Amino acid sequence: MTETVAPPKPLVVEEGKPQKGWIGQNVPRKEDKRLVQGEGVFFDDIRRHEMGYVHFVRSPYAHARIKSVDVSKALELKEVYGTLTGDEVAILTDPFFELSIPPGAHMKDYALAVGRVRFVGEPVAAVVASTRELARDAAELIEVDYEPLTPLVDARKAQDDDAPILHEEAGSNVVWEGVFDWGDFDAAVAEADHVVKIKELHFDRFSSTPLECSGCLVEYNRGTGQWTMYCNHQMPGVGAIWMAPALRVGIDKLRFVTQDIGGAFGNKICLHPYFVACCLLARKLNRAVQWTEWRTDQHTANAHGNERWFQEIEVPVKSDGTMLGFKVKAVDDCGAFPRYEPLGCIIWAQVTPGCYRWRNIRVDFTQVTTNKSPVSPNRGYSRMQHLWFTERVVDIVASELGLDPVEVRKRNYVKHEEFPYETPNGCVYDSGDYARCLDIALELVGYDSIDERRAEAESRGKLLGVGIGSTLDSGTNNFGQSTLLNPDLQFSGNNEVATVKLDIFGEIVVTLGTVPQGQGHETTAAQVVSDILGCTPDDVNVRPGHDTYWNSHAGLSGTYASQFAVTGLGAVKGAADMLAGEMKKLASVVLGCTPDDVELAEGRARLKANPEVALPFMALGAILNANNAGLPEDLEITLNCRYMYRPYFELPDKERKFGNLTLTYATQIHACVVEIDPETGVYEIVDYAAVDDCGVRIHPQIVEGQVHGATAQALGAATHETFPYDEDGNLLTPNFYDYHVPHALDMPPMKTGYIESASPFTPLGAKGMGEGGGAGIHAVCAALQNALQSRGKPIVTDSCNPYHRIWSLLRDPDASREGLEVTAS
Amino acid sequence: MVDVNGAEYEREVDARRLLIHFVRDDLGLTGSHIGCDTGNCGACSMIVDGTLVKSCMMLAVQADGARIETVEGLAENGELSGLQQAFSDKHALQCGYCTPGMLMSATALLRSNPNPSEEEVRKGIQGNICRCTGYVNIVEAIKSMGEAS
Numbered sequence: 022m023t024e025t026v027a028p029p030k031p032l033v034v035e036e037g038k039p040q041k042g043w044i045g046q047n048v049p050r051k052e053d054k055r056l057v058q059g060e061g062v063f064f065d066d067i068r069r070h071e072m073g074y075v076h077f078v079r080s081p082y083a084h085a086r087i088k089s090v091d092v093s094k095a096l097e098l099k100e101v102y103g104t105l106t107g108d109e110v111a112i113l114t115d116p117f118f119e120l121s122i123p124p125g126a127h128m129k130d131y132a133l134a135v136g137r138v139r140f141v142g143e144p145v146a147a148v149v150a151s152t153r154e155l156a157r158d159a160a161e162l163i164e165v166d167y168e169p170l171t172p173l174v175d176a177r178k179a180q181d182d183d184a185p186i187l188h189e190e191a192g193s194n195v196v197w198e199g200v201f202d203w204g205d206f207d208a209a210v211a212e213a214d215h216v217v218k219i220k221e222l223h224f225d226r227f228s229s230t231p232l233e234c235s236g237c238l239v240e241y242n243r244g245t246g247q248w249t250m251y252c253n254h255q256m257p258g259v260g261a262i263w264m265a266p267a268l269r270v271g272i273d274k275l276r277f278v279t280q281d282i283g284g285a286f287g288n289k290i291c292l293h294p295y296f297v298a299c300c301l302l303a304r305k306l307n308r309a310v311q312w313t314e315w316r317t318d319q320h321t322a323n324a325h326g327n328e329r330w331f332q333e334i335e336v337p338v339k340s341d342g343t344m345l346g347f348k349v350k351a352v353d354d355c356g357a358f359p360r361y362e363p364l365g366c367i368i369w370a371q372v373t374p375g376c377y378r379w380r381n382i383r384v385d386f387t388q389v390t391t392n393k394s395p396v397s398p399n400r401g402y403s404r405m406q407h408l409w410f411t412e413r414v415v416d417i418v419a420s421e422l423g424l425d426p427v428e429v430r431k432r433n434y435v436k437h438e439e440f441p442y443e444t445p446n447g448c449v450y451d452s453g454d455y456a457r458c459l460d461i462a463l464e465l466v467g468y469d470s471i472d473e474r475r476a477e478a479e480s481r482g483k484l485l486g487v488g489i490g491s492t493l494d495s496g497t498n499n500f501g502q503s504t505l506l507n508p509d510l511q512f513s514g515n516n517e518v519a520t521v522k523l524d525i526f527g528e529i530v531v532t533l534g535t536v537p538q539g540q541g542h543e544t545t546a547a548q549v550v551s552d553i554l555g556c557t558p559d560d561v562n563v564r565p566g567h568d569t570y571w572n573s574h575a576g577l578s579g580t581y582a583s584q585f586a587v588t589g590l591g592a593v594k595g596a597a598d599m600l601a602g603e604m605k606k607l608a609s610v611v612l613g614c615t616p617d618d619v620e621l622a623e624g625r626a627r628l629k630a631n632p633e634v635a636l637p638f639m640a641l642g643a644i645l646n647a648n649n650a651g652l653p654e655d656l657e658i659t660l661n662c663r664y665m666y667r668p669y670f671e672l673p674d675k676e677r678k679f680g681n682l683t684l685t686y687a688t689q690i691h692a693c694v695v696e697i698d699p700e701t702g703v704y705e706i707v708d709y710a711a712v713d714d715c716g717v718r719i720h721p722q723i724v725e726g727q728v729h730g731a732t733a734q735a736l737g738a739a740t741h742e743t744f745p746y747d748e749d750g751n752l753l754t755p756n757f758y759d760y761h762v763p764h765a766l767d768m769p770p771m772k773t774g775y776i777e778s779a780s781p782f783t784p785l786g787a788k789g790m791g792e793g794g795g796a797g798i799h800a801v802c803a804a805l806q807n808a809l810q811s812r813g814k815p816i817v818t819d820s821c822n823p824y825h826r827i828w829s830l831l832r833d834p835d836a837s838r839e840g841l842e843v844t845a846s
Numbered sequence: 847m848v849d850v851n852g853a854e855y856e857r858e859v860d861a862r863r864l865l866i867h868f869v870r871d872d873l874g875l876t877g878s879h880i881g882c883d884t885g886n887c888g889a890c891s892m893i894v895d896g897t898l899v900k901s902c903m904m905l906a907v908q909a910d911g912a913r914i915e916t917v918e919g920l921a922e923n924g925e926l927s928g929l930q931q932a933f934s935d936k937h938a939l940q941c942g943y944c945t946p947g948m949l950m951s952a953t954a955l956l957r958s959n960p961n962p963s964e965e966e967v968r969k970g971i972q973g974n975i976c977r978c979t980g981y982v983n984i985v986e987a988i989k990s991m992g993e994a995s
Contacts, residue, residue, distance in 0.1 A: 049935075057933050059876070060877065153867070232879075232881040232889060315883050316884065540940070541940070733977075764981075765972050766969065
C-alpha cells in the first residue's frame with residue numbers, strides 16, 4: 022500500500038538547452054556532511070555563559086480583559102532573573118506598524134498583551150530563570166486576573182451587529198476590504214449559456230508545522246546598544262523593519278544570525294513580537310536570554326495559515342465548456358492580529374484566473390480578525406487558497422454540467438503558444454505548458470485504464486475516484502502590490518544581495534542575503550559560482566546561513582515566496598560575474614595583456630591563446646590582498662564583489678488594481694486516485710503523480726525533493742491536518758497527538774515527472790518552485806468528489822476532508838449541494 | 847554515570863531532567879533534537895542499551911549506567927557511515943532537523959533487520975516525523991542499505 026513506484030520509463034521532456042558545467046547536475050549537497058553527523062548549528066544549540074531561559078505566561082482565554090498581572094511570587098524564587106509584563110512593553114515600545122489602511126491600521130499589536138488578550142496562548146508576561154524547568158515553574162507563580170469576554174471564532178459572523186469587537190481602537194473586526202473587478206463580469210453572464218452558482222466553499226486552517234519550533238538567543242551589547250539574535254527568523258529584512266521602530270532604535274542595532282534552520286515554510290516570518298520581548302529582557306536583565314518555543318505553543322500561538330471562506334460564487338459557462346470567469350465574495354480569517362496578513366488580501370491576485378484563460382472576474386474581498394491564533398504566510402501563501410477555489414470551481418462546474426474534468430481543463434487552460442500571457446489584472450505568466458504537464462500526470466497514474474480500475478474497485482466494494490490539481494507557484498513578488506492594499510506603503514519591486522570574494526589564499530567565499538531552511542542554497546550557489554569562475558563547487562565556500570554583519574542583505578532579504586533560484590541565485594550570478602571581471606583585469610595587468618585575452622578555467626586565470634600562461638587563483642588573491650606594490654593606481658578592483666539583483670517591475674495601477682505582481686510562474690499539475698470505503702468514509706490514496714515545471718532546474722534532485730515535500734504537506738492538509746476551535750476559542754489540535762501530520766506509513770506511492778519551460782525573465786531561466794501551490798489539496802478534493810459521484814453527487818466544499826467528513830457526504834449528499842444551482846443565462 | 851558513544855560522563859542531575867535535555871544541555875551533544883513535547887516526533891531518538899528510545903520520554907536518571915548511542919557516534923574517524931552517506935546520496939534530508947533521529951531509528955532497524963522491505967522500512971521510521979521530504983528519499987536511502995548488505 023505504500024510502495025513508492027518509479028515511472029516505468031522516465032517521463033522526462035526537456036525543453037531547456039543542454040547546460041554545460043555544474044548547473045543542472047545533482048552535485049552532493051554541501052550542507053549534508055554536517056547535518057548527517059549532528060553537527061549542524063540550530064539556534065537552540067547555542068549557549069552563552071550565565072544565559073537565562075525565557076518562558077512565556079500565556080492566556081487561557083480566547084478573549085478577556087486583563088485586570089492585573091502580579092509577578093512578585095515568581096521573583097521571589099532563587100535563580101529567577103526577572104520578568105516582563107505587558108504594561109512594561111507598552112511603555113518601552115511602540116506598537117508594530119500595521120500594513121493595512123483603516124480599520125486595520127488602528128489595531129494595536131505589541132510584543133505582549135496590553136490590557137486585553139485576544140487568543141488562547143497569547144503571551145501575557147515573560148519570566149527568565151537559570152533553567153528551562155525553573156522558568157516554567159516561575160511562570161506558574163505569575164498571577165493574572167482576567168475578566169472573560171465573549172469570543173469570536175467564526176469569521177462569517179465578524180461583521181454581525183452583535184459580534185464582539187476585538188480591537189476597540191479600530192471599531193470593527195474588519196482589517197481590510199476591497200473589490201477587484203476585471204473584464205466585464207455582467208457581460209460574461211450575458212454571453213454564457215449557463216451560470217453555475219455555489220453557495221459556500223471553505224479553505225481550512227492548518228500550518229506546515231516545521232519540526233524545529235521558533236526561537237532565539239539574544240545578547241545585548243550595552244556599550245553599543247546593539248542586539249544580536251541567534252535565531253531562525255526566515256525574513257530578517259522585514260523582521261528588522263518591524264522591530265526597529267517598535268524598539269525605537271535604528272535598524273543597524275538589530276543583528277540577525279542564522280545557520281541551520283529546521284524548516285520554516287513561512288511560519289517563521291512573524292516572530293517579531295517574541296523577539297522584541299526577548300530583546301527587552303536581554304537589555305533589562307543585562308544577560309543573554311534564550312527562548313525556545315514549545316511545540317504546543319507553536320501550534321497554539323505562533324502562526325497558522327489563512328482560513329478563507331468563498332461565498333456566493335457565480336461562474337458563467339458556455340455550452341462547449343468554455344468558462345468566462347467568476348464572481349466570489351471572499352472572507353479571510355487572519356486570527357487575532359493582522360501582522361503580515363493584509364498582504365494576503367492582495368497576494369492571491371498573482372494567480373487571479375489560476376491556470377485558466379478567464380477574463381471576467383469580480384472578487385469582493387474582506388479580511389477580518391477573530392479570537393484565534395494569528396496567521397502568517399504558510400507554504401503556498403494566499404495563492405494556494407485561491408487556486409484551491411479555482412480548482413473546486415472547475416470540478417463542480419464540470420460535474421454539474423456533465424463535462425469531462427480533463428477536457429474542460431484543457432479547453433480553459435492558458436495555451437502553450439500564448440506565453441508570455443497577460444492575465445485580466447495585468448500579471449504576466451512567463452512560460453509553461455499546462456496541457457502537456459496534465460498529460461504526463463495522467464499517464465503516470467494510468468488514466469487510460471481508469472474505468473477498468475473503477476469497476477475493479479467496485480467489485481471490492483470500494484468507490485474509486487480520480488482528481489486533478491492544476492496550480493501555479495508564483496515567485497519573486499513585486500512588493501508594489503502592497504500599494505493596492507495601502508497606497509501609502511513605501512514598498513515596491515524586489516531585491517536580493519550576495520557577495521563573492523577571492524580571498525588571500527585563493528579561497529572563493531560567498532555570502533548570501535537569503536536565509537536557507539533546507540533548500541540547499543550553499544550547494545546551488547556554489548554551482549552557479551563555479552560555472553562562472555571556472556572551478557568546482559568544492560572550491561567554493563558558501564557561508565551557511567545569514568548574518569546581518571556580512572552586509573550581504575537588503576530590505577527585502579529572506580527566504581520566502583518561491584524566489585531563491587531567481588533572486589538569490591541572480592544576486593550570486595551578478596556578484597560572480599563582477600568578480601570574474603576583476604580577476605581577469607588583475608590577471609591582464611600581471612600577464613601584460615587585455616582582460617579579453619584572459620579566461621578563467623580549472624582554477625586559474627590563463628591566456629586564451631596559450632593556456633600554459635596562467636595564474637592560479639591563489640596568486641591573484643595574494644597579489645591584491647597582500648602583495649600589491651607596483652599595481653597601477655587606476656586598477657580599481659577589490660576582489661570582493663557585492664551585487665544586488667533587482668528584477669524589473671513597475672508600480673501597479675492602484676485604481677484598476679492592475680499590474681505585474683510576480684516575475685515567474687512555476688507549474689504543478691498533480692493527479693490523484695483514491696478509493697473510498699462507502700460504509701465508513703475511510704479512504705486511501707492509491708496512486709499519485711506530481712508533474713513540475715519550474716524552468717531550468719539548477720539541481721534536479723533538490724527540485725524533486727521540494728516537490729515531494731510540498732506534496733506531502735498538501736496531502737496532510739487535504740486529509741487530516743486542521744486547526745479547529747471550539748465555541749470558546751480553544752484550539753483542539755495543539756500538538757502532534759491531535760494534529761496528525763503524515764508519517765512514513767501515511768504517504769501514498771508517489772510518481773514524479775517534469776518538463777522545463779525556461780523563464781524568459783530570469784537570469785538563469787529558472788523559476789522559484791518550493792511552495793508548490795497546494796496542488797495535492799486540490800487533487801485530493803477532486804478525486805474524493807469524483808469517487809462520490811454515484812452516491813448522490815455530493816460536492817466537496819472544504820479543503821480538509823478527514824474520514825468523518827466523507828462519511829457525512831455519503832450519508833447526506835444533499836447537504837453539500839445546498840445552494841448549488843445551474844441556471845440558463 | 848552514562849556512556850555516550852564510548853565516552854563516560856558523570857553528572858548530578860535533577861530528578862525531573864529529561865534524558866534529551868541532559869544530553870543536549872549538560873553534555874553539549876546537540877546533534878539530537880527536540881521537535882515536540884509529547885513524544886510524537888522522534889527527533890530525539892537515541893539507542894539506549896541497544897534499544898531505540900525517544901529520549902524526551904525518559905528521565906536522565908533512568909539512564910544511569912546505560913550505554914547510549916547518538917548521531918554523533920555514527921561516523922568513524924570523520925568518515926560517514928554507509929547509512930549517513932546514503933542519506934546524502936539519495937537526498938534524504940533537506941533542513942536536517944529530523945535527520946539525527948531518523949538515522950538512529952534506521953540504525954536500530956537495520957541492526958534487527960538488515961534487509962528490510964519497503965513496508966518494514968516505513969514501519970521502522972513511523973515514529974519519526976519529517977516535514978520536508980515526504981519520506982520518499984529517506985525510505986530509498988534506508989532501503990539501499992538493505993540492498994547493499
